[in-house]
Amino acid sequence: MSNAPLIRIFKASKRFTKGKETITIFENLNLSIPQGDFVAIMGPSGSGKTTLLNLCGGIDRPTSGEVHVAGARIDSLPEGALSKWRAANVGFIFQFYNLMPMLTAAKNVELPLLLTKLGGAERRKRVETALKLVNLADRLNHLPREMSGGQMQRVAIARAMVSDPTLLLCDEPTGDLDRTTADEILKTLQLLNRELGKTIVMVTHDPEAAKYARRTLHLDKGVFTERDVAAA
Amino acid sequence: MSLASQIVTVTAINLRSIPQRMWVSLSTVVAVALVVAVLLSFLAMANGFQQTLRGSGAPDVAILLRGGAGAEINSGVSRDQLRLIEEAPGVVRTAEGKPLVSGELYVIVDAVKKASGTQANIALRGLGPEGFAIRDGFRLVEGRMYEPGAAEIIVGRSLLDEFAGFELGKQVRLGTATWTVVGVFEMGGTVFESELWADVGAVQSLFRRTNFFQSIRARMENPEAVSALNDYSQADTRLKLAVKSEQAYFADQAGGAGGFIQNLGWPLAVIMSIGALAGALNTMYSSVAARTTEIATLRAIGFGGIPAFVGTLTESLLLSVVGGTVGALLAYAFFDGLTASTFGGSFTQVVFSFQLTPELVVQGVVLALVVGLIGGLFPAIRAARVPLVAAFGEK
Numbered sequence A: 001m002s003n004a005p006l007i008r009i010f011k012a013s014k015r016f017t018k019g020k021e022t023i024t025i026f027e028n029l030n031l032s033i034p035q036g037d038f039v040a041i042m043g044p045s046g047s048g049k050t051t052l053l054n055l056c057g058g059i060d061r062p063t064s065g066e067v068h069v070a071g072a073r074i075d076s077l078p079e080g081a082l083s084k085w086r087a088a089n090v091g092f093i094f095q096f097y098n099l100m101p102m103l104t105a106a107k108n109v110e111l112p113l114l115l116t117k118l119g120g121a122e123r124r125k126r127v128e129t130a131l132k133l134v135n136l137a138d139r140l141n142h143l144p145r146e147m148s149g150g151q152m153q154r155v156a157i158a159r160a161m162v163s164d165p166t167l168l169l170c171d172e173p174t175g176d177l178d179r180t181t182a183d184e185i186l187k188t189l190q191l192l193n194r195e196l197g198k199t200i201v202m203v204t205h206d207p208e209a210a211k212y213a214r215r216t217l218h219l220d221k222g223v224f225t226e227r228d229v230a231a232a
Numbered sequence B: 001m002s003l004a005s006q007i008v009t010v011t012a013i014n015l016r017s018i019p020q021r022m023w024v025s026l027s028t029v030v031a032v033a034l035v036v037a038v039l040l041s042f043l044a045m046a047n048g049f050q051q052t053l054r055g056s057g058a059p060d061v062a063i064l065l066r067g068g069a070g071a072e073i074n075s076g077v078s079r080d081q082l083r084l085i086e087e088a089p090g091v092v093r094t095a096e097g098k099p100l101v102s103g104e105l106y107v108i109v110d111a112v113k114k115a116s117g118t119q120a121n122i123a124l125r126g127l128g129p130e131g132f133a134i135r136d137g138f139r140l141v142e143g144r145m146y147e148p149g150a151a152e153i154i155v156g157r158s159l160l161d162e163f164a165g166f167e168l169g170k171q172v173r174l175g176t177a178t179w180t181v182v183g184v185f186e187m188g189g190t191v192f193e194s195e196l197w198a199d200v201g202a203v204q205s206l207f208r209r210t211n212f213f214q215s216i217r218a219r220m221e222n223p224e225a226v227s228a229l230n231d232y233s234q235a236d237t238r239l240k241l242a243v244k245s246e247q248a249y250f251a252d253q254a255g256g257a258g259g260f261i262q263n264l265g266w267p268l269a270v271i272m273s274i275g276a277l278a279g280a281l282n283t284m285y286s287s288v289a290a291r292t293t294e295i296a297t298l299r300a301i302g303f304g305g306i307p308a309f310v311g312t313l314t315e316s317l318l319l320s321v322v323g324g325t326v327g328a329l330l331a332y333a334f335f336d337g338l339t340a341s342t343f344g345g346s347f348t349q350v351v352f353s354f355q356l357t358p359e360l361v362v363q364g365v366v367l368a369l370v371v372g373l374i375g376g377l378f379p380a381i382r383a384a385r386v387p388l389v390a391a392f393g394e395k
């Protein structure tokens, strides 16, 4: 794990305006996550965990402040450049998998590769490698509805990994799964972090899940507190 | 990857998800199909009617009516005027020197429609001896010709098909007399096939209109001679008859009633289109709503907003084109070739058949495309603007 920060959030504030009301989610928030880290983010519902993840992934912008990720200041990138940046640097893993229901596992995993210049054969090879990585080499042609929740989430992990991004952002990746299946998914994430050096930021409500991370950050009322999960 | 291939990918995903929204999608298809079917049925009707009337007139046959009469039914011509026209310049003569001029009487009689059993007006035409020489395409297909002066009629094929009681050999009561059907004629599906024909002398005496005609038809040497005859007629105070070519006469009548049908078809179709448009908008907005997570996920992965726009618009256009095609097929199956009769220009029934042409089908499909385009445009804009954070939204 190198010490250069992959994510650096500097004095970021996020406010939502609904009519006359303004809700401040956080103000002047600072965060630094080094390359190769595996961070769990916990906190009460509504504390802004998803919002933070969106900022890190270039899906949302802060009201003020700076967001630097993987060498780019993404809060000020124009929309088109931001799309390209996301395709090259970030893989997303969602609580409800977000697979395209009418596409097979292989076609779902291939989606990010369609944004590259790779040819069909090369794409096919990478899709197979990614699915092998999550132990689904035998499910290439299965549709999401023919798979279990755990299998669908593994397809989603393969999709997030296939274009080899440095950063994986996971929002409640095990929120919809039972304990045993959740543990399998978390072990897979751990493997990606330890063996392949992926930087992972994972939002979770589950303290058991957080134990798989290298460290846990608690977000509450717009402030981070770091606690040693093992000691908690 | 180029924008084009992004568009292809996203559009394919979009279209393949249509079965998940089958019922709402089907409702749009049905609505558009109905609009197009209704429009095409009206256009086919107007077209068939106009084709029948236009096909009826020859350019070198002059039809003479009392000035200002407009149609045969309102006109009146005397025997003296008929004689003057027989002597007029430009009129074709037979080898024996007889001018090809026919004084004709046009009487409205009642008949019963086979299809509905209702009464309708049809025309009984009394023709002069040269009346047949003036009509191209006339063929007696059954029975024989009427005898001069006898209460005998021959019936047009279209009329025989549409109206009851005119079969060969039947006795028919027309006015106060009883007439016998002695023959059946065809004339290329023209208006004349919707008429009963008899000897003008018989019609004059049995309808008590001795020495009275309503129109004169004359075969002229060429189309130019028709307008020369008009000048000739206007210059003679004993005549003052309005002269038109038969072709121009029927074209005027076709424009009237055919235009009326057409003018009914488009407004009706446009009003129905507004309903179909509301349906299409509803369908497409619900499509975008159903695909919000999908679209946002693709955007998060790195796809652009334009493919989402194009995909949505394509879905809408596809549904409406399918609807338009179904509508055209319905119109073709139910209306093309369908025979109907309606009022012609002279308050009598003209039998014609609906004619659907490729040009009309194109008009129907264009209307469908317009509905699909407008119905898809605003939802497509919404699709392109789906917030990316929706990818992390609730299931």
Ligand SMILES: Nc1ncnc2c1ncn2[C@@H]1O[C@H](COP(=O)(O)OP(=O)(O)OP(=O)(O)O)[C@@H](O)[C@H]1O
Pocket: A016, A017, A018, A023, A025, A043, A044, A045, A046, A047, A048, A049, A050, A051, A052
């Ligand atoms: N687009 C938005 N408009 C207005 N308010 C928003 C919007 N997105 C989020 N919020 C508000 O911001 C706050 C933080 O939302 P966020 O989704 O980041 O919370 P969270 O920590 O992920 O919660 P949970 O654990 O329930 O997922 C919430 O109060 C939410 O209602």
Ligand SMILES: [Mg+2]
Pocket: A049, A050, A051, A171
């Ligand atoms: Mg959340």
